Amino acid sequence: MEGYIGKILYFDLSLSKKDIRDLDIYDVKKYIGGSGLGAKILFDETDEKTDPLSPENILIFMTGPFTGTPVLCSSRYSVISKSPLTGIFGESSSGGSWGEMLKKSGFDGIVIRGKSPKPVYLWLNNGEVELRNASHIWGKDTFEIDSILKSETNSKAIVACIGQAGEKSIPLAAIMNDGVHSRAAARCGLGAVMGSKNLKAIVVYGNHKVEVKDAQGLNKSIKELSKIIVEKAAGLKKLGTAGALAVFEEMGSLPLQNWRYNDRWKEGAQKITGATLVESYVTGDYFCKRCIIGCGKKVEVKDGPYKGTEQSAPEYETLALMGSNCLVDDLAAIIKANELCNRYGLDTISTGSVIAFGMEAFEKGLITKKDTDGIELVWGNGDAVVEVVKKIGESEGIGKLLGLGSRKAAEMLGRNAEEFAIHAKGLDFPAHDPRAYNAGAVAFATSARGACHLSGFSHVFERSLAAPEIGIPEPMNRFDVSGKGILTAKTQNYMGMLDSLEICKFILFGGMGISTFIKWYNYVTGEKMDVDSFMLTGERIFNLKRLYNVKCGLSRKDDFLPPRILTWKKVAEDLSPNLPPLGTMLGEYYEYRGWSEDGIPSKEKIEELEIG
Ligand code: SF4
Structure with missing residues (x-):
């Protein structure tokens, strides 16, 4: 299928064994790539009993159909695993150039399992896979590793690695890429998972080409829109x-x-x-x-x-x-x-x-x-x-x-x-106070990975963005209560798609929206996606992550915000003393999502979304 290389590398570090599998097209159509496809693999291969820092946990690096194509702002990848910081679904994404180079190296994604008996790094070179000794770089920081591994492999290779924090499995550890430019898959402590496997780095290089179904149409659209994006x-x-x-x-x-x-x-x-x-x-x-x-x-x-x-x-x-x-x-x-x-x-x-x-x-x-x-x-x-x-x-x-x-x-x-x-x-918490955005409060409380401003981005639809295609004709007033559960559910489904296509959300500030992303997806893959199927796919992805957390024992009791955020008012004259009425908004949110009052997706909803 265009937009994909068609291969995923599974590597078992305990056995030092690789298994290159064809991409499952059925799953790809249902979960797209990046965050969505990674969530599907994590859901299938781990559960509530999996210890995040054990060899049984898996660490998934996944690109999307936009990665490696001319689509703007698309050199991204997601990392998905069970989080050692939260003990539930964990994910993080990063920009830079590693995502695109992973695809050029001949793979859409990598699934790591097991634990190496000694420090190692993976070298993916144009379809070839080599596990190399990393004892000499254990203890070094991410900037040092970047230059050492480039000199050991190829000066044009791109490195994703952990620093000393990941080696020590510190639950705040990130996975860094692009050396001193410091792009990071930072949230949820996934660098600690990498460290627990004794995997110091993954170095990628290659010149595989990602095929695009209608390259002419895509290039024309990008040319037409580039000026607008840059200006806005x-x-x-x-x-x-x-x-x-x-x-x-x-x-x-x-x-x-x-x-x-x-x-x-x-x-x-x-x-x-x-x-x-x-x-x-x-x-x-x-x-x-x-x-x-x-x-x-x-x-x-x-x-x-x-x-x-x-x-x-x-x-x-x-x-x-x-x-x-x-x-x-x-x-x-x-x-x-x-x-x-x-x-x-x-x-x-x-x-x-x-x-x-x-x-x-x-x-x-x-x-x-x-x-x-x-x-x-x-x-x-x-x-x-x-x-x-x-x-x-x-x-x-x-x-x-x-x-x-x-x-x-x-x-x-x-x-x-x-x-x-x-x-x-x-x-x-990331740095967006839920007392200043009511939908932001719902998003922080319900995001699958925990307090997150990006998986819903709903606070931005209370400030400057609109999405008329899905019934958000203009930004909502940030202190309104009614409609904020629905707004958040819609934007979570929308953002789940962007995280699966792999495109930087800042392109939204360049004036791009759902219609453009659908057009680009159809140019890349030759599919015939429309707004309804776009949103349905996003909804499926969000619900799958929720179901993973339900497996881990989560429910409404965990969709909480700290008392300080729900009870402590700002008192400056020119600041709003708003406190988000979370319970009321959650009720609307669960109802719109077709979840029980306890926050569990209903059987009918799971069937409707064909999750399984
Ligand atoms: S706008 Fe997005 S893709 Fe561009 S430099 Fe910033 S983070 Fe990277």
Whole structure:
């Protein structure tokens, strides 16, 4: 089928044995690729008894039908596994150029199982598969590994790897790709799964071509739309994802002081927002492969204690979680902390969140200077953030506790620390306050992987985006309640498709929408998808992930948000004191989804979606 290479590599590390299987076209039509197809494989091959860090867990790398074609912003891949951070369905996706090169190497995806007796890396070279010794790179950081493995294989090869955090199976560990450009499949601790298998890296290279059914039609459409995309997304190019940080502060959606500060933080936000970053530190732009938007930035710190730090710029999420959420306005320190996370291979969202949690525990006396080896873990201390990142990456001292993520760290600390552990289903919150977006609250509570802004993206449909094809003619008022369950269900189905086709969601800010994605899918594959089948497929994918979590014992009781988010109002005069009425919105959401009041997909719904 066009849009696919047609092969998946299954590799059992315990047996050092490969098995190259044909892509199952029946599954591909039902689950598309990327996130959807990965979820299907995980659903079939693991269950509630699978220990995430055991050889029985599988680690899936999957591209989509857009990957490797001329479709814009499409060099993406998803990683799917049972998460060691949450114990449920886990997934994360990344850009850069690794996804496209994986396909060029001759595979749509890779499924890793087992555990190697010693450190190894996989070298996929134009259809050939070789398992190589990685003892000499064990203990090295992701930047070092990238250059060593390129010199050992091919200077044009692309490396996805873990740093020291993954080796130590720290539940906040990420899988990094593209070396110093630091693109990351960061959420859910999937780097720890890779480390538990003694798999240090997967290096890919090749020149396989992805066939497109109607290349002429696709190229013409892309040519026509490129100018519009570049113009509409110009803000992202100019200031990167950090550009909106000060605006989010005005809207009350920027996390502050572990989500507790309920006043304005104008001056602090100005010090770490995109405009300041560009003015003081940015040295260039970065584009993922096939991207014409270019939201990535390169930075250099030219003076002060972090002088010489030169790497990709912290994204909005990083600036917010390691910055404002810790009340840190020291941009150079955040840049350094970001660089360390990328080298160790750590999720900057969860790492920033758990450091803010640690600061609150320190303030309350649950953690002392004795525990932190003398680090003053106080609000606003950027140097402390840098030092604690090192401790988490090395899994030493206080880093051992905080590296478990805020849910587990709170359990270990006891003494009501759960009250200020800000997570859903064990996944620490990303930087979009659900008190500022009611649909955002539903999305955080119901996302399969835990607190997630991307799998629903519904908060953006309460701010600037519309999808008239599916009954969202204009952005909804963010504080409305009625309709937010339905909005969230629709956008989750929609985003599930983008994660399965593998296309960057920022192209939505370039004015693209469902009709264009369907047109491109049909050009690539020759299929005849329409809006109804697009949404039905997205719904199937979302329900499959839910059913995986139901297998793991989850239900309505787990679709929760922390009490601080549901009860703690913002009091500044120009901020809304809104608290999301989660129970009411969940009722609407379950009904629209055809789930029971307890949040379980009904038998009829499962049959209608042909999940099985
Ligand atoms: S918009 Fe940004 S994240 Fe998306 S593909 Fe382009 S550079 Fe990558």
